[in-house]
Every structure is written in C-alpha cells, then in structure tokens.
Amino acid sequence: MSKNIIETDAAHVWHPYSPLLTKRPVAEVVSAKGMYLHLADGSTLLDAISSWWVNIHGHANEVLANAVKEQILSLDHTLFAGFTHKPAVEFATRFLEVVACEQQRVFYSENGSTAVEVALKLAVQYWKNKGQNKTAFVAIEGAFHGDTFGAMSVSARGLFTEAFESLLNPVVFIPFPDGSNDEAVLSALESYIKDDTVAAFIYEPLIQGTAGMRTYSPAMLDKMIRLCREHNVLCIADEVMTGFGRTGKKFASHYCETHPDIMCFSKAITGGLLPLGVTTCTREVEAPFLTEELNRAFFHGHSYTANATICKLALTSLELFESEPCQNDIKRIEAAHKKFFLTYVNHKNIKRIQSLGTILAIELQTSNGKTTYEHEMRHFLYDFFIAKGILLRPLGNIIYILPPYIITNEELNRIYKTVEEMLIVLDKK
Numbered sequence: 438m439s440k441n442i443i444e445t446d447a448a449h450v451w452h453p454y455s456p457l458l459t460k461r462p463v464a465e466v467v468s469a470k471g472m473y474l475h476l477a478d479g480s481t482l483l484d485a486i487s488s489w490w491v492n493i494h495g496h497a498n499e500v501l502a503n504a505v506k507e508q509i510l511s512l513d514h515t516l517f518a519g520f521t522h523k524p525a526v527e528f529a530t531r532f533l534e535v536v537a538c539e540q541q542r543v544f545y546s547e548n549g550s551t552a553v554e555v556a557l558k559l560a561v562q563y564w565k566n567k568g569q570n571k572t573a574f575v576a577i578e579g580a581f582h583g584d585t586f587g588a589m590s591v592s593a594r595g596l597f598t599e600a601f602e603s604l605l606n607p608v609v610f611i612p613f614p615d616g617s618n619d620e621a622v623l624s625a626l627e628s629y630i631k632d633d634t635v636a637a638f639i640y641e642p643l644i645q646g647t648a649g650m651r652t653y654s655p656a657m658l659d660k661m662i663r664l665c666r667e668h669n670v671l672c673i674a675d676e677v678m679t680g681f682g683r684t685g686k687k688f689a690s691h692y693c694e695t696h697p698d699i700m701c702f703s704k705a706i707t708g709g710l711l712p713l714g715v716t717t718c719t720r721e722v723e724a725p726f727l728t729e730e731l732n733r734a735f736f737h738g739h740s741y742t743a744n745a746t747i748c749k750l751a752l753t754s755l756e757l758f759e760s761e762p763c764q765n766d767i768k769r770i771e772a773a774h775k776k777f778f779l780t781y782v783n784h785k786n787i788k789r790i791q792s793l794g795t796i797l798a799i800e801l802q803t804s805n806g807k808t809t810y811e812h813e814m815r816h817f818l819y820d821f822f823i824a825k826g827i828l829l830r831p832l833g834n835i836i837y838i839l840p841p842y843i844i845t846n847e848e849l850n851r852i853y854k855t856v857e858e859m860l861i862v863l864d865k866k
C-alpha cells in the first residue's frame with residue numbers, strides 16, 4: 438500500500454521547492470501526535486521545526502480539534518462579503534488586543550503570501566486614495582515574503598525568483614543590518630525614500646527566516662522605522678514567521694519602541710492545523726478607505742475569506758498561546774537555547790550561532806567558506822538527523838531548531854545531544 442502511495446505521488450503530485458525527478462523520495466507520514474510524526478515505514482520523527490514553523494501546540498491537539506469539530510457542525514463557512522459571524526469578530530478583537538502596536542483593523546486571507554500581498558496592495562491604495570502616486574517598495578537584502586508575485590517582488594532575487602524575474606515589480610533592497618553597517622543601511626534607506634515615490638518599507642522584524650535565521654537589533658529597526666516616518670513611507674512588519682512567541686515576546690515588533698503601520702501574520706496563527714493569513718493596520722492606514730465611494734474600497738477578497746471554522750480555531754489557539762503554561766514553555770525553551778548557545782559560541786566548526794526566543798540557529802563552517810541555500814551539506818545534515826529520528830530541515834549549511842512549545846526538556850536535550858554528535862562527525866569528515 439505504502440509503496441503504491443509513494444509511486445503514485447511521484448507520478449501525479451507536485452511538492453514545494455522540489456525537482457520533479459529526484460533520487461531522494463518523499464516519506465509517507467501516516468499520523469502525527471504531539472511532538473512526533475509517524476511514518477509508513479514504522480519510524481518516528483521528532484518534529485524539531487514545527488512542520489515548517491507553523492505548529493506551536495503540538496500535533497493533533499484535542500482542544501483545537503474539538504473547537505474545529507464543534508464549529509463545523511454549527512457554522513462551517515459562508516461568504517464574507519455582506520455577512521459576518523462571531524468567530525471572525527471575536528478573533529479580530531481579541532487578536533488586536535494581543536498584537537497592540539496600535540493595530541485596529543484586520544483583513545483575513547489564507548496564508549503568509551496573501552497576508553503580504555494584501556499589505557502591499559493596501560499600502561499602494563492608501564496613497565492613491567489620498568491622491569498620491571506612490572507605488573515603489575523598499576525591502577531588505579535576503580528577505581523572504583512569500584511566493585505570489587507581489588510577495589516575490591519584495592523578496593530577495595535568487596533561486597526562489599529566478600524564473601520570474603522579468604515579471605517582478607522593481608523594488609530596491611537595502612543591505613542587511615548586520616551590526617557593523619548601521620550608517621550605510623540608514624543612508625541607503627534614506628536615499629531611496631526621500632523622493633516621494635516609495636509606498637512602503639517591508640521587513641521581517643528582528644530575524645530573517647529563509648535567509649538563514651539571521652538577526653538584527655530592535656534599536657536598528659526603530660531607527661529604520663523612524664526614518665520612514667520622517668519621509669512619509671508606510672512600514673509593513675511581516676510577522677508571518679516571528680509572530681506568536683517565536684522571538685520570545687508575543688510578537689517581534691514588541692521589542693521596538695516604534696510600531697509598524699501594517700502587519701502580516703500567518704503560520705502559527707492557528708496553532709498549525711489549518712491555513713489562515715491576517716493583515717492588520719492602524720486607524721491612520723484605514724482612514725482614506727473610510728468612504729462610501731466604491732472606487733476607493735479595497736478590492737481584494739478570497740472565496741474563503743474569514744472561514745468561520747478557521748477563525749474559531751485561531752481564537753482557540755490564541756487562548757492556548759496566552760495561557761500561563763504556554764508562556765512559561767516559551768521562557769523555558771528560550772533559556773535552554775541560550776545555555777546551548779553560550780556553550781558553543783566559540784566552537785571551531787560553527788561559523789555563527791544565534792539564539793532568539795524559541796529559535797536556535799547554527800551556521801556551520803564549510804570547506805569553501807560559503808553559505809548558500811543550495812549547499813550540498815544540507816543532504817548530509819538532513820540525513821544525519823533523520824537517522825537519529827529528528828526532523829530538521831537545514832537551509833544549506835545552516836541548521837535551526839524551532840520547536841512546538843510543548844517540547845519537553847528531555848526532547849530538547851535529545852536534539853542538543855544530536856547536534857553535538859553532528860559536530861564531532863564533522864570533525865572527522
């Protein structure tokens with residue numbers, strides 16, 4: 438049966454970011470519970486990366502599953518143009534309180550890319566409704582904001598965007614603020630935004646995920662946001678990865694003194710069970726849309742906008758996230774990561790190690806000194822951890838641990854021990 442699934446999959450099903458022909462077959466997962474994925478070959482994997490950064494309360498969580506079941510049986514889904522429902526309104530109001538940052542209105546979509554797409558369109562139409570033609574964007578080198586055309590445009594040019602380059606909107610990229618180049622970054626930003634053509638500056642607050650989990654300081658982010666304010670450029674915080682406790686605080690933007698005008702959320706927003714994207718904005722941003730004129734309304738909407746079942750799930754997940762046990766788990770993981778970081782900060786096989794909240798990232802030394810997403814070391818690393826029953830998905834020569842918050846200390850230690858073993862194997866290679 439299992440062989441059949443793999444063969445049929447190879448014949449008919451496409452997988453993300455993967456060549457259609459590969460010597461590395463996909464694995465069939467048959468069930469998932471708590472921290473673990475159970476595979477068809479009888480093996481079990483510890484999900485150390487939250488199934489691509491989405492899962493925070495563990496797999497098959499009963500509280501979440503029951504909320505979904507109850508909601509489906511009472512109100513599954515309806516159109517959202519001309520209608521509303523309690524799950525959408527309750528989640529919106531509760532969520533805005535937790536996000537704070539002066540965010541006052543939510544727009545629902547289904548994933549991180551669409552949350553970003555909505556943010557970019559809102560920014561452009563904000564200026565248009567105010568009678569100004571500002572349509573350009575500034576982003577940070579190495580950025581990843583998603584795979585739709587708008588989101589790709591504001592993402593780093595490279596492997597992910599290569600085939601579509603001629604179709605992407607022009608966007609200028611400022612250097613990544615690596616701690617040594619603050620002045621250069623700020624002057625590049627200022628030179629791009631001073632001519633009144635830039636609608637918005639978009640950034641992943643404090644840490645770029647896909648670029649290799651690399652961090653920068655809240656103080657620097659504050660400076661960039663202030664500069665944008667001075668030059669009438671909107672700021673869009675893409676919290677798709679950083680939201681819901683990943684960086685230690687509830688949202689990465691909470692480390693800053695300034696606040697963004699627009700924010701994007703997805704991934705952990707539902708606890709990782711079902712897809713949801715949310716874009717929020719301040720009263721200032723919604724102001725030019727407060728009119729009865731149809732041509733100034735925001736023309737964007739999806740068939741599944743504000744799906745009632747998923748909104749109810751997101752509300753239930755938010756309650757779990759806000760609970761004391763979950764907040765304590767985040768602090769516990771943060772402390773454990775920090776301890777590991779301090780032990781290994783000077784290891785000779787490690788080029789860079791960083792811990793921020795529940796994220797621990799390790800960039801390994803390579804023989805040619807280069808760090809790339811395609812680095813062949815990723816296969817060795819992936820296989821090494823899989824053989825030990827741990828799912829890590831390296832970004833080239835960078836590994837990171839980004840676990841669901843229910844992970845126990847024993848499970849965390851098991852991952853750390855395996856990383857230590859890997860460092861010893863690298864010594865011998």
Ligand SMILES: *Cc1c(COP(=O)(O)O)cnc(C)c1O
Nearest residue numbers: 548549550581582583646677678
């Ligand atoms: C994953 C991610 C996205 C895209 O989200 P999808 O749900 O995969 O479309 C956008 N921005 C950031 C920062 C992300 O990490």
